[in-house]
Amino acid sequence: MTQTSPSPDRNLLLASLSSADLALLQPDLDPVSLELKQVLESANEPITHNYFIDHGLASVVASNGNKRRIEVGLVGFEGMSGLAVVLGNDRSPNENFMQVGGDGRRISSDRLIAAMQKSPSLQRVLLNFVHSFMNQISSTALSNGTSSIEDRLARWLLMAHDRLDDDAIPLTHEFLSLMLGVRRAGVTVALNALERKGVISLTRGQILITDREGLKAGANGAYHEPDIAVA
């Protein structure tokens, strides 16, 4: 599919705003194309813009000084970048970049802050997303600590699938290994195991999800349905 919905309410956060709140943001929202590997925020650097993703997938990555890196969360059309700003801070120790290219709208962080101060209901919506994202990070911590590579991979694929309206996920094993913090070869083996179970189908640079339910069963409880809840 990989279609580009021109629908203005593609992003779930923006879509869930009252018309008054949306009107508040609208003048400052700029449509942007989000290229693969584009950086939405850098570790410990001031955040200048917040991005509302319409299509594509962004990774939030934590790093340990210099060597170890691992993904702690995934954001797609259900969310936004720059949560530190929503929490009143101007930077975060984590990095955020596009894992799968797409598009969205961005707003200057100053303008967003001003809008939140003006509208408690807007702030409420954004804080609600912060909460669900925090839960996603918790869940990542849990599966990093207790699940096998295959289970973590299945969870990752399901989460990515939730955030892309496409059964094909365009990623290399190498990239996935960086996200999960494991060997590239380990990803290859785990993906092949999942393919042998008949739940995905592999081609170079792409993972096709063919049996979502089976994949869930294979995740051994590492995946919980709705991180995406828009309460």
Added chain:
Amino acid sequence: MTQTSPSPDRNLLLASLSSADLALLQPDLDPVSLELKQVLESANEPITHNYFIDHGLASVVASNGNKRRIEVGLVGFEGMSGLAVVLGNDRSPNENFMQVGGDGRRISSDRLIAAMQKSPSLQRVLLNFVHSFMNQISSTALSNGTSSIEDRLARWLLMAHDRLDDDAIPLTHEFLSLMLGVRRAGVTVALNALERKGVISLTRGQILITDREGLKAGANGAYHEPDIAVA
């Protein structure tokens, strides 16, 4: 030491409030004793009170359906429980309970919400804590995914030490193994290794930190100094 500071500004969140904001909360703050294993919030249950810890240590634990459990964060006198409420939600999928007994003050969540609505500066302080706690969870996800048991244990001990004004941490290996999501025997071995390095000293039911700097070095970068920052 394990002294009980009667100081009213022991809790760093409360201490950092303006006098007006503190006055806003004061009438609703009830001093409470926090017993070992006391539950401050249950998974997916409505949160009725928020606790500001003065002494002691609370664990935030994520769980996976029924089987797997793991600690994602630690809270002491620098923080509070019930962050979901601060984010406008009434419950969280995580559990929160006292890991080391102590005391604190609690407030009905309704009153806290009312106070936050009245005072943006109060809300700012609490949201700032949410941010630093979110960073702590990220850091947990990172070390769960990339560090050895010994390094994760060193990180845990340092974080606990930051939050207790005592070099003695009263915990069994069994308890620690539940927190880290590993075998009890694995904790014993790792603790013994740390003791052989001369950075801690073990007695039944207690871990004494004797060389904090050495422990940091031993953590292999798993520990980052200030999760405790009160910006």
Added chain:
DNA sequence: AGCCATCAGTACGGTCTCGTACAAATCTCG
């Protein structure tokens, strides 16, 4: 069409952690 860079499959020994089990040490309480 053919070259080159990227990507994927596989293998090896080594290390870490697992699950399980048992015995020694230590504390509690009658």
Added chain:
DNA sequence: CGAGATTTGTACGAGACCGTACTGATGGCT
């Protein structure tokens, strides 16, 4: 003081994952 319960030390083989490396497959580009 002694019995029972809790906590800790240690062992074993099994499995997961590691770092590394090599080869073959694929796709882009000239």
